[in-house]
Amino acid sequence: MATSSFSQSPSLLIAASVFVGFGINAILRPRHALKFFEFEAPASVSDKKLVDGLMVIYGARDIFMGLAIYSTAYFGDRKSLGWILIAGSGVAFVHVDGAVCRAQVGKGEWNHWSYAPILTAVGSVLLGVLD
Secondary structure: OOOOOHHHOHHHHHHHHHHHHHHHHHHHOHHHHHHHHOOOOOOOHHHHHHHHHHHHHHHHHHHHHHHHHHHHHHHOOHHHHHHHHHHHHHHHHHHOHHHHHHHHOOOOOHHHHOOHHHHHHHHHHHHOOOO
8 A cells, every 4th residue: 555645645546537538538539639639630531540540549648647647646656656747747748749739730739738747746746856
């Protein structure tokens, strides 16, 4: 069980649930999930097939991130949980989601960038930055 009550905080479990929810949405409703990126739905059948497949990959990534947060929060490894949260913020902020929105559409990046600093801050606290 957990070594820190903070690592089992309901807030962290909500964050994990958000990742899982976005992942399930992307897999089951790919065109709806595209709206989070400000992308238009593809017009051609072949483009639709490609985007649907890519959204399954994106959905699986988000589900994995949520499950990683759940498991490290449950088993109480603060440092692992901290690094997972920081990695999640990197996915949302610099490396993938927000940057792609900015580059491809010219907007929508803040749909992803807005929560990245929170994940980084909580992850840093779990790593002991404020100790």
